Amino acid sequence: MVVxxxxxGVSAQRPAGLAAGDAGRSGVLLLLVAAxxxxxxxxxxxxxxxxxxxxxxxxxxxxxxxxxxxxxxxLRVPRTLLGLLAGAALGVSGAVLQAVTRNPxxxxxxxxxxxxxxxxxxxxxxxxxLTGIWSYVWFAFAGVAFATVLVYALGSIGRGGATPLRxxxxxxxxxxxxxxxxxxxxxxxxxxxxxxxxxxxGTLAGRPAQIAVAVAPFVVLxxxxxxxxxxxxNAVALGDDLARTLGAGVVRTRVLSVLSVTLLxxxxxxxxxxxxxxxxxxxxxxRRIVGPDQRWILAYTxxxxxxLLLGADIAGRMLIRPAELQAGIVTAFLGAPVLIWLIxxxxxxxx
Amino acid sequence: xxxVDFGHRVVVARGPGPLSVRFGxxxxxxxxxxxxxxxxxxxxxxGTGEFEVPPGEVIGALAGQxxxxxxxxxxxxxxxxxxxxxxxxxxxxxxGAVFQSLLRNPLGSPDVIGFNTGxxxxxxxxxxxxxxxYHQTAAGALAGGLLAAAVVxxxxxxxxxxxxxxxxxxxxxxxxxxxxxxxxVIKVQLQLAVAAAIWGQGSLNTVTWEQVPxxxxxxxxxxxxxxxxxxxxxxxAMGEESAxxxxxxxxxxRLLYLVIGVALTAVATAAAGPISFVALAAPxxxxxxxxxxxxxxxxxxxMGALLLTTSDWLGQRLFAPTQLPVGVVTVSLGGLYFAWLLxxxxxxxxx
Numbered sequence: 001m002v003v004x005x006x007x008x009g010v011s012a013q014r015p016a017g018l019a020a021g022d023a024g025r026s027g028v029l030l031l032l033v034a035a036x037x038x039x040x041x042x043x044x045x046x047x048x049x050x051x052x053x054x055x056x057x058x059x060x061x062x063x064x065x066x067x068x069x070x071x072x073x074x075l076r077v078p079r080t081l082l083g084l085l086a087g088a089a090l091g092v093s094g095a096v097l098q099a100v101t102r103n104p105x106x107x108x109x110x111x112x113x114x115x116x117x118x119x120x121x122x123x124x125x126x127x128x129x130l131t132g133i134w135s136y137v138w139f140a141f142a143g144v145a146f147a148t149v150l151v152y153a154l155g156s157i158g159r160g161g162a163t164p165l166r167x168x169x170x171x172x173x174x175x176x177x178x179x180x181x182x183x184x185x186x187x188x189x190x191x192x193x194x195x196x197x198x199x200x201x202g203t204l205a206g207r208p209a210q211i212a213v214a215v216a217p218f219v220v221l222x223x224x225x226x227x228x229x230x231x232x233x234n235a236v237a238l239g240d241d242l243a244r245t246l247g248a249g250v251v252r253t254r255v256l257s258v259l260s261v262t263l264l265x266x267x268x269x270x271x272x273x274x275x276x277x278x279x280x281x282x283x284x285x286x287r288r289i290v291g292p293d294q295r296w297i298l299a300y301t302x303x304x305x306x307x308l309l310l311g312a313d314i315a316g317r318m319l320i321r322p323a324e325l326q327a328g329i330v331t332a333f334l335g336a337p338v339l340i341w342l343i344x345x346x347x348x349x350x351x
Numbered sequence: 352x353x354x355v356d357f358g359h360r361v362v363v364a365r366g367p368g369p370l371s372v373r374f375g376x377x378x379x380x381x382x383x384x385x386x387x388x389x390x391x392x393x394x395x396x397x398g399t400g401e402f403e404v405p406p407g408e409v410i411g412a413l414a415g416q417x418x419x420x421x422x423x424x425x426x427x428x429x430x431x432x433x434x435x436x437x438x439x440x441x442x443x444x445x446x447g448a449v450f451q452s453l454l455r456n457p458l459g460s461p462d463v464i465g466f467n468t469g470x471x472x473x474x475x476x477x478x479x480x481x482x483x484x485y486h487q488t489a490a491g492a493l494a495g496g497l498l499a500a501a502v503v504x505x506x507x508x509x510x511x512x513x514x515x516x517x518x519x520x521x522x523x524x525x526x527x528x529x530x531x532x533x534x535x536v537i538k539v540q541l542q543l544a545v546a547a548a549i550w551g552q553g554s555l556n557t558v559t560w561e562q563v564p565x566x567x568x569x570x571x572x573x574x575x576x577x578x579x580x581x582x583x584x585x586x587x588a589m590g591e592e593s594a595x596x597x598x599x600x601x602x603x604x605r606l607l608y609l610v611i612g613v614a615l616t617a618v619a620t621a622a623a624g625p626i627s628f629v630a631l632a633a634p635x636x637x638x639x640x641x642x643x644x645x646x647x648x649x650x651x652x653x654m655g656a657l658l659l660t661t662s663d664w665l666g667q668r669l670f671a672p673t674q675l676p677v678g679v680v681t682v683s684l685g686g687l688y689f690a691w692l693l694x695x696x697x698x699x700x701x702x
Binding site for chain 1: 447456457506507509515516519520522523525526527529530533534536537539544545548549552553627628632635673675676678679680681682683685686687689690694695
């Protein structure tokens, strides 16, 4: 077909991005890890009430049950953990999706995942009348899994199997049906609409610590699968035929990737809601820094995405104290200018 | 029939002088079939409702015969809505074809350059500050959408606008605007949020005759513009370098197409709200039916008109007397049709 798919894996014409050479990439990665650690500390200390670092330390070392200690242990640390997990999960799932569909526009919307999660949550709230946070969590997860299975099944019917284009189109088609259904329910049930306008935004606030614990195994498993698939994703980026010639298991890679994306997106969406921009933007930005190698892209994304999400959360807490802006709203404001700067940086960029 | 074998039947009609038209036989058949179906659905739409009119009498009333009551209902009340559905659908299909060819991506649509998100922001601001009247919302949508598109174009401009850079900048700006919209939706009263959400789905519920002529004139002018540009769109879809080698002045031509594409979307959005999915699906659906290599303008336009007319009729009838916004039906119906086309056993041209 003439409408050529973009290929994120080979998008930079020159293979090296900002950081050239493995030594350079490792150095920058170490710096980013340090930045992530600093962001985590800041996330525990900063907020409506700023807590001194010494007190934060005491909250763990010599817990005395003061109000500040309780805030640190019960609110700030779970929130930070949630940001770490969800950030890494959203970022890596976006990177894997863009690689496996070979489309730089791919995000969790594309495989109908957010639409699936929203449909199930709408159903739970609007039709079953559930409102507790725990009902959101598992319904959102189930919605993501349901949507992915359906999309993959539809994409694999027929000759040629689940090619990237067929997967993308199947995702767009089924995602549209599901979002139409959920929009219908929402407009008929104003109460569901009222709950959902808040769920839609996505936030790290007000989640009990157990949620981070509950989704952690899924995130870890998903990240592991993504890393396992990274090398063959490099080959798949060259096109299915060439990948086969190079000895990569195309179908195996695709199944692994989709499974990983389902686990990651399911866990993250369940925990913090559909924060789309992290998965879309971070891999783009990272690709401009490290070049097209998926292994580096995944490693960088895993570090950079939580920095963005936690940074957005901290900014949201600090900007309009004592009120808060939801992290889902702030991510775009922090991330988009960086993305625009990166894409404009090179006079004649590869693509 | 002459010359090169394109692998499909091609009809060439030569007129006087330099005028000649070449079109695929299958494409022409598909266009005619889709067009007739759209007209049939339109007649059906004119005849059904609270006051039933058999198809024969509908055609009579359109020709100026029949009783006064029938003519009042068919011509004065229902005809503008059906006409607008046809026009807006065609406009959306055309703009989708333009964007997908320009960006060389099956996910390319006016949304990509931030138009719809900007229009939504415009409407939210207008509803909050000015009022909720039809003309005010339309003006707000136009202003917001055009402003967003202009900002995206300017930010992406650097020694010319590169397709890929346009996409990424569009994503970034859309993300920021989407955050603004979400913030509005959770901050304003529920009633206003629901009203905005209904507008945001796209609806033809409040259409009267006075809205038809401006839309018709605008769509006709823009279509003439597209025709005047000739075959350059499919040349651009072959890629920058090939198009330039074939004598297309890429930068200028792309800007012209962008302006026409945005204008088509603007007309549709001002008339009926941001009806999603038609621009995305119509070109791909048409491509699956005509089995052409790339997306084509005429089939996309007819398919868009058919999709929107059918959806609007179903939206009125499915849960009568509750009228669903047409956008809710478009996504569900278009999505299901899309899924069916994908699942259908492919004979030759698997996408």
